Amino acid sequence: MNNHQTRNRICYAVFSLLIILAGYTIENPYYIQVLTFIGINTLLALGLNMLMGYAGQISLGHAAFFGIGAYGTAILTVHYNLSPWLALPAAIAAAMIVAYIVGIPTLKLSGYYLGMGTLGFGMIVNILFREWSSVTGGASGFIGIPTLELGPVSFSSGRNYFFLVWGFVLTSFIICQRIIDSRIGRALRAIHDGEKAASAVGVDTRKLKLQVFVLSAAFSALAGFLYAHLVFFISPGTFSFIASIRMVTMVVIGGMASIWGSLLGASLLTLLPEWLHAFSEFEMVVYGLILMIVMIFLPRGLTRGLLDIYERANKKNDH
Amino acid sequence: MTTELPLLEIKTVFKAFGGVQALSDITFSLNPGSITGLIGPNGAGKTTLFNLISGVFPVDKGKIVFSGTGIKNKKPHTLVDIGISRTFQNVELFESMTVLENILVGQHTRTRCGMWGSILRFPWVAGEEKKAHQFAMELLDFVGLNGHADKTSGDLPFGWQRLLEIARALASRPKLLLLDEPAAGLNIVETMQLGDLIKKIREQGVTVLLVEHDMSLTMEISDWIVVLDQGEKIAQGTPRTVQADEKVIAAYLGTAGKKTED
Amino acid sequence: MELIPWPELHAMDQSIMQEILQYLFSGITNGAIYAVIAIGFSMLYNSTDLINFAHGEFVMLGSLCMVTFFGSMHLPLVPAIILTIICVAIAGLVFERLAIRSVKHPEPIVLIIITVGASIFLRGLGMIIWGKDAYSIPSFSSHPPLDIAGAKLLSQSIWIIVIFLVASVGLQLFYKKTLTGKAMEANAISKRAAWIVGIPSKLMVMLAFGLSTAMGGLAGVIIAPITMSSYDMGTMLGLKGFCAAMLGGLGSLWGALIGGFLLGILEALGVGFVSSGLKDATAFVLLLFILYVRPGGIISSADANRF
Ligand SMILES: Nc1ncnc2c1ncn2[C@@H]1O[C@H](COP(=O)(O)OP(=O)(O)OP(=O)(O)O)[C@@H](O)[C@H]1O
Numbered sequence: 001m002n003n004h005q006t007r008n009r010i011c012y013a014v015f016s017l018l019i020i021l022a023g024y025t026i027e028n029p030y031y032i033q034v035l036t037f038i039g040i041n042t043l044l045a046l047g048l049n050m051l052m053g054y055a056g057q058i059s060l061g062h063a064a065f066f067g068i069g070a071y072g073t074a075i076l077t078v079h080y081n082l083s084p085w086l087a088l089p090a091a092i093a094a095a096m097i098v099a100y101i102v103g104i105p106t107l108k109l110s111g112y113y114l115g116m117g118t119l120g121f122g123m124i125v126n127i128l129f130r131e132w133s134s135v136t137g138g139a140s141g142f143i144g145i146p147t148l149e150l151g152p153v154s155f156s157s158g159r160n161y162f163f164l165v166w167g168f169v170l171t172s173f174i175i176c177q178r179i180i181d182s183r184i185g186r187a188l189r190a191i192h193d194g195e196k197a198a199s200a201v202g203v204d205t206r207k208l209k210l211q212v213f214v215l216s217a218a219f220s221a222l223a224g225f226l227y228a229h230l231v232f233f234i235s236p237g238t239f240s241f242i243a244s245i246r247m248v249t250m251v252v253i254g255g256m257a258s259i260w261g262s263l264l265g266a267s268l269l270t271l272l273p274e275w276l277h278a279f280s281e282f283e284m285v286v287y288g289l290i291l292m293i294v295m296i297f298l299p300r301g302l303t304r305g306l307l308d309i310y311e312r313a314n315k316k317n318d319h
Numbered sequence: 320m321t322t323e324l325p326l327l328e329i330k331t332v333f334k335a336f337g338g339v340q341a342l343s344d345i346t347f348s349l350n351p352g353s354i355t356g357l358i359g360p361n362g363a364g365k366t367t368l369f370n371l372i373s374g375v376f377p378v379d380k381g382k383i384v385f386s387g388t389g390i391k392n393k394k395p396h397t398l399v400d401i402g403i404s405r406t407f408q409n410v411e412l413f414e415s416m417t418v419l420e421n422i423l424v425g426q427h428t429r430t431r432c433g434m435w436g437s438i439l440r441f442p443w444v445a446g447e448e449k450k451a452h453q454f455a456m457e458l459l460d461f462v463g464l465n466g467h468a469d470k471t472s473g474d475l476p477f478g479w480q481r482l483l484e485i486a487r488a489l490a491s492r493p494k495l496l497l498l499d500e501p502a503a504g505l506n507i508v509e510t511m512q513l514g515d516l517i518k519k520i521r522e523q524g525v526t527v528l529l530v531e532h533d534m535s536l537t538m539e540i541s542d543w544i545v546v547l548d549q550g551e552k553i554a555q556g557t558p559r560t561v562q563a564d565e566k567v568i569a570a571y572l573g574t575a576g577k578k579t580e581d
Numbered sequence: 582m583e584l585i586p587w588p589e590l591h592a593m594d595q596s597i598m599q600e601i602l603q604y605l606f607s608g609i610t611n612g613a614i615y616a617v618i619a620i621g622f623s624m625l626y627n628s629t630d631l632i633n634f635a636h637g638e639f640v641m642l643g644s645l646c647m648v649t650f651f652g653s654m655h656l657p658l659v660p661a662i663i664l665t666i667i668c669v670a671i672a673g674l675v676f677e678r679l680a681i682r683s684v685k686h687p688e689p690i691v692l693i694i695i696t697v698g699a700s701i702f703l704r705g706l707g708m709i710i711w712g713k714d715a716y717s718i719p720s721f722s723s724h725p726p727l728d729i730a731g732a733k734l735l736s737q738s739i740w741i742i743v744i745f746l747v748a749s750v751g752l753q754l755f756y757k758k759t760l761t762g763k764a765m766e767a768n769a770i771s772k773r774a775a776w777i778v779g780i781p782s783k784l785m786v787m788l789a790f791g792l793s794t795a796m797g798g799l800a801g802v803i804i805a806p807i808t809m810s811s812y813d814m815g816t817m818l819g820l821k822g823f824c825a826a827m828l829g830g831l832g833s834l835w836g837a838l839i840g841g842f843l844l845g846i847l848e849a850l851g852v853g854f855v856s857s858g859l860k861d862a863t864a865f866v867l868l869l870f871i872l873y874v875r876p877g878g879i880i881s882s883a884d885a886n887r888f
């Protein structure tokens with residue numbers, strides 16, 4: 001246990017150093033921008049991983065919470081002139097409340113049915129973003145979201161925003177790591193392994209599932225907030241069914257029940273389209289193929305999959 | 320036996336699944352500190368009764384009273400909290416977790432650290448964790464699994480998995496322990512050790528309700544036997560009187576006869 | 582997605598009854614389409630426990646193949662339809678053979694991502710072959726619309742309903758009367774037992790894929806004249822067909838029919854009397870409603886689990 005903790009501390013220390021190093025040495029604004037997007041996607045993947053990887057509950061509608069975070073801050077800062085720093089907790093709280101209300105009936109479902117329930121919820125929210133044009137700007141989107149500022153520091157420059165996003169990522173990693181290593185984390189994994197047994201040993205599975213659902217919604221909303229103030233313009237397409245699926249894919253490809261897997265998955269799914277631009281019109285075909293191939297050959301995600309291959313190779317060498 | 324208040328009372332309990340009457344008009348009670356054997360042929364309704372007592376399903380009719388309070392509408396986790404703990408006929412461990420972690424989850428109702436506690440790491444959390452670890456180690460010692468704390472539970476041999484499941488059930492410090500066929504799949508030596516373990520559990524003051532097909536084990540360690548057949552209670556008494564009961568013999572021979580036929 | 586062009590309705594010269602009837606007609610037309618898509622979902626789920634998120638893309642392939650064969654190459658109607666369905670079914674079989682059969686641990690989440698990957702792939706393929714344009718083809722015949730109590734029933738609607746009826750009666754006969762159909766039904770009933778004794782029933786799974794995607798193709802065929810067909814039309818159609826299947830009861834033929842028509846009609850009435858913008862939400866609101874109230878769907882007795 002102690003070993004585990006010191007190892008974690010070292011990991012996070014190295015991780016922080018890497019962030020600082022990257023932030024100060026990378027000059028190319030395009031790279032900084034891509035890394036910032038990776039950070040936002042990591043938050044999305046991390047939140048969903050808590051729900052899917054650890055508690056074993058699938059969601060095909062999480063882009064809704066991403067959208068609630070983004071639209072929440074857009075509406076509050078533009079329509080109500082609220083400071084973004086007040087809009088942040090408000091948007092997160094809104095996502096959490098929605099998650100709580102939707103979670104109560106939805107989390108009673110399991111398997112495909114849970115997938116469908118969350119899918120339906122995500123679609124409805126997305127349609128609301130599109131149709132409630134007086135508030136959300138409708139299909140053409142919401143423009144004029146303000147820049148973040150904190151006293152004299154403006155987060156308009158790439159470097160500052162990079163640090164802001166990755167600061168949130170680091171904090172979120174530590175929060176999730178702490179949850180996973182605690183009584184709550186064990187109970188979550190217990191639900192994953194067997195819900196019946198978990199409740200038979202005293203875990204209030206309904207309450208706990210609801211708690212992680214709300215927690216993961218909070219991370220998604222945080223990502224939505226950061227996204228909105230980075231690009232200043234949001235439209236419903238960003239929070240569609242495809243976006244929900246992309247989040248699920250990040251989790252599964254990176255590795256379920258792995259915090260670092262979220263980082264890996266988010267990185268790959270952010271970078272992949274950038275690389276695929278080279279394929280121009282073959283982009284979608286190649287993207288779809290890669291998804292299928294990874295899932296067919298490494299169904300437990302890249303982190304686990306590569307570890308498995310490594311272990312197998314080691315075993316062969318032994319004999 | 321004594322005038323003590325019973326720990327668990329089953330009062331005219333009925334349960335049906337669709338058309339199948341799984342239990343009808345079951346009444347009996349458990350004295351504190353006793354080992355009661357619940358026996359009966361396949362499909363008699365033993366596991367169903369366990370599911371009712373542990374709150375998995377609601378009872379259709381009748382009442383189950385634990386320590387003087389009715390358990391109606393109580394959820395399984397609340398029942399663990401008030402002192403009812405169980406194992407499953409087909410071992411249900413948290414297979415991806417270690418032996419130690421399984422027992423730590425077993426202490427869920429006896430520990431408090433919640434979402435905030437784990438994120439903010441309040442000072443008392445570390446103390447609670449440490450105590451939980453200590454107790455888990457004691458339990459591993461108690462069931463004879465010391466030294467295997469860090470193994471993945473799914474990788475354990477089957478007999479050990481049974482022991483681990485019992486240890487996990489004891490982790491909630493229950494007053495009543497429900498064991499569903501704990502000897503199934505064990506060899507003779509393991510079964511004997513299991514018998515000793517159950518007696519040791521009773522010595523700790525835990526009341527045991529035991530469903531078991533291994534008659535020699537059940538008859539040896541039980542103080543009291545309740546016999547179910549096709550959802551009805553057909554006999555109860557001390558092991559000796561039950562063994563001599565004609566209805567019981569008929570029930571077992573009957574099903575044995577049916578089995579040889581097909 | 583606008584399936585039916587709404588004839589201009591003038592409140593002045595049409596009574597409310599006529600209006601309702603008009604919406605009903607378009608609801609029934611769309612319902613038949615949803616039902617055909619839902620049947621494809623249910624058939625596959627029945628035989629393989631798999632939900633194919635690429636199903637909508639097979640509908641898209643059907644539409645666009647029809648655009649090519651019927652619209653551009655001017656093949657006669659029946660050969661064009663048959664050719665289209667064969668093409669789509671072959672695509673389905675290739676998908677099964679190359680992707681699905683290679684999966685070693687068919688967990689829902691893995692299958693969801695693989696089929697989603699397939700849907701992106703097919704959409705990309707559609708874009709490469711047909712480009713980003715939207716196409717339309719003429720109706721299967723050029724009869725004037727039928728006038729029923731003042732409401733108009735378009736000739737294509739009649740085609741759609743007739744083709745739908747032929748397809749579902751055909752399927753019913755196939756399942757009840759032919760040996761292969763009975764074998765498939767038996768396999769669907771006892772797939773768990775078959776699994777335990779180690780019968781892979783590969784052929785049955787292939788057949789289910791072929792039939793299911795053929796139904797997808799058929800949906801694409803009948804929808805082509807009443808909508809604009811383009812590479813990205815499949816997602817929403819697939820999801821709605823899926824809602825219909827869930828609504829009726831996943832895995833049941835009758836459930837798919839009931840779900841399809843219910844969705845079509847409620848959606849049409851929703852457009853008429855609430856707001857056309859929120860039309861797309863109808864399917865998902867119904868989906869949530871049924872999941873919360875009766876997760877098994879409208880038909881959810883144990884027996885309805887199969888065809
Ligand atoms: N969840 C359920 N749904 C439907 N029927 C059930 C359910 N649980 C039990 N039954 C039925 O209730 C009856 C009693 O089953 P139960 O499992 O309680 O028997 P048992 O005495 O534990 O048998 P065994 O010795 O085989 O474990 C059986 O006919 C069984 O099919």
Ligand SMILES: [Mg+2]
Binds near residue numbers: 365366367
């Ligand atoms: Mg049993």
